[in-house]
Amino acid sequence: MRPDALTLRRRLIRDGLPMLLLAVAPLAAMAVDAGWLVPVFTRMAVFALAAMALHFILSIGGMVSLGHAAFFAIGGYVVGIGSQHAYDETPAPLGLPGWNDMLISLPAAFAVGALIAVPFGWLSLRTRGAYFIMITLALAQMIFYLLVSLRAYGGEDGISMWWGRNTLAGLEMSDRLALHAVCLVILALAWWVLSRMTAAPFGWVLDGARQNEARMRALGYRPLAYQIGAFALSGGIVAVAGALMANVDEFVSPGLGHWTVSGELLVIVILGGLGSLSGAVWGALVLLGLEEVLMEFTQHWAVIMGPLLVVIVLFARGGVGGFLDRLNMGKRHDDA
């Protein structure tokens, strides 16, 4: 909906560059014999995916969810539970056989995430603003404690997938680069789908409802269905990210659904900037990159990280995307 006055070159820098970094960095790491760094970049891709799904409902739909960690954890547990039963050869919930292939676990994660997001969205969307934030947080906490109470799946300790990752169409995924490539492809796919939907009538309605809901009703729209749909789509994608995270770590625990993860996703979105979906990728690169670097120097990295984030948000308004846009102000041509 927003007028896109970007020249091709600016788009390449803003949108293409972070993806290129994510694609090239693991290869470079391998080349200099630092293969242990690959999962760091894979984490960035996974968090970028989750943050992008949040970005979609936040920037277009105005829905500030502080509960998206719930879907992240749900996706992780779809992998963990299926994998445990596949290894034990015991029946999974609903009498299903265990599953241990991404062709099943990823779509399943999406479906479960989206399905749970529907009532969550429906409840949360009865409120707006700060209340919306608090209700999403409360619902996510419910999921968190539910997961803690799952004795069969390790309770607080979660599930260690020491037997290994999901396969992909029967192929082993033990290679770190292969898993990274999968995450990157899914991130690109999600980006493509979400940007199409943003520009489609569906996205217009969400955008209109964010800007003036009463007016939308007077025009004959019923925005709630669109908003719930967007929330469900977002929840499903975050669950896919959680499913990928489980495969990166070969471990799931209720920690995936801790409220700080929701906060981290919000920070990524704001850090990256709301102007374009690529902000989520920038945000993930910057936040997780900073974390990694600061941890090298001190275990009290959070003390530095906190003020640093405040400074970035204060001085680079609009996040990384906004910063890049301002760098390119002079090149603005068609204001259409």
Next chain:
Amino acid sequence: MTTPDAPVLEARDLHKSFGALVATNGLSLTVRTGQIHALIGPNGAGKSTAIAQLAGSLRPDAGEVLFSGHSVTRLDEAGRARLGLARSFQISALFPEMTALESVMLAVQAGRRHHARFWKPASADDSLLEPARQALYTLGIGHLARTRASDLAHGQRRLLEMAMALAREPRVLLLDEPMAGLGFVETRNLSAVIHALKADMGILLVEHDMDVVFRLADVVTVLVDGAVIASGPPSVIRDDPDVRRAYLSEDDAC
């Protein structure tokens, strides 16, 4: 369906209270195709509450709203809009981040059943673009198509407000003080636009500017404390002693 004089929107004995405050007290009126029906009354008479009940954003405590003879009392605002009821708001209610053209396209799209709702970019849809451009030109703001709503001047916002209401070719138009805050020339221009519109639709006009009301209206209904004290052609209303006492006299005083 555009038979002249056919009743298109009717209120029958509407009642609405907010606690002890009676905002609408037995309001009945009929808006006919081809007519401009003005609803006037002093501040606090319940004009906006009446509009809200007709539009469907407020549910009456009692009474009925009929659209083309069918009851729409239980239909929500979006449902009534889909039937062909459009409104403009007293305070311009726009989409601040959208351009004028995008705003009107969104209004046009509301009336469509889109087969590609999720996938095809809406901005490239000519079937939205053309009617939207047309609506902007009709109101004389075609040159502002690419301007963001938040960057428009007050008078231009009022016109965009009208363009959005008209874009769907409604059968009834509810105008809540469309001239509020407009200058002399703008008021005259918008009056001409409204006058030209009535051929195709019924118009309910809430307006403070009595010159405008008596120049445009075919029927005037006077509301005081939520109740109708008079209704009829402007010439009759102007001379009605009750109306003079309750309303016009205080207007003359200032």
